């Protein structure tokens with residue numbers, strides 16, 4: 001297989017790097033000099049190539065533009081003190097992209113293709129990996145249908161691409177969130193476990209409405225009863241209650257977050273009690289009221305850990321204890337950052353060195 005994986009490389013003649021503030025990059029605003037592309041045609045991935053970052057030319061009848069036949073991944077690379085580039089658990093992202101592909105009727109990108117493409121691209125754009133504290137290189141692999149056809153059916157042609165860009169911290173401040181009891185992110189039997197475009201487009205209105213009411217994000221509840229909490233925005237949701245890590249089980253409607261899985265592992269490593277079980281809205285509110293809720297946070301690649309200082313439910317604000325006193329989420333964040341930047345040991349082999 002590896003023999004057929006020759007990647008052709010066309011380098012840019014005008015790097016944008018000198019114009020970029022690498023000390024303070026803004027999330028999603030700047031992209032590195034190069035991108036990777038591969039075409040799926042006649043049942044195989046071909047024409048593997050790295051080219052200067054630039055616009056795509058797409059038919060107005062392209063099926064992805066009409067029916068959201070698109071899936072993506074998000075992961076990060078960091079630079080160590082001696083200049084090595086480390087990527088956090090890319091094999092897990094490669095596997096999850098395949099899971100999303102299966103749900104969306106798309107051909108799988110082989111893990112080997114994912115890894116080789118990512119490795120070659122980052123090797124070429126190594127100077128785009130920032131090294132200031134809190135910064136990293138965000139890596140966005142994605143896959144889209146390419147048939148110029150507005151009938152509804154799986155495509156014959158697909159494209160797999162990777163773009164990257166330097167990013168800083170996502171949320172600087174602890175967030176205020178609202179428990180959503182009207183709209184639904186994911187339903188049983190739906191696509192909630194897949195990172196597919198439509199899920200995020202459909203989540204915009206509820207999120208914007210919540211922002212108008214003064215909240216940073218939503219806590220999604222189950223689509224059927226709205227009695228159980230699921231995720232927070234595009235992060236998994238975790239609580240510390242009576243020194244136990246409590247989080248809803250990943251599955252059909254709750255995305256299998258890699259940060260979530262890593263934090264559960266870190267908690268177990270330090271001998272903490274972990275409960276993966278359905279969590280009722282009433283339990284969350286009661287635990288805040290009686291003081292047993294010590295911490296609440298979102299977990300995801302973009303923010304790693306986003307602490308939640310306030311939870312709103314049906315007209316009432318519930319404040320958590322002062323974030324400055326929290327020890328668990330801060331420790332998870334520090335440990336993950338330490339592993340990602342090579343400053344702490346990596347006992348679970350999460351790090352992939354470019």
Ligand SMILES: *Cc1c(COP(=O)(O)O)cnc(C)c1O
Pocket residue numbers: 074195231233234235236255256257258259260299300301302
């Ligand atoms: C990507 C994502 C997450 C977090 O997954 P990570 O692998 O930790 O980045 C959680 N929930 C949703 C809905 C997501 O899209």
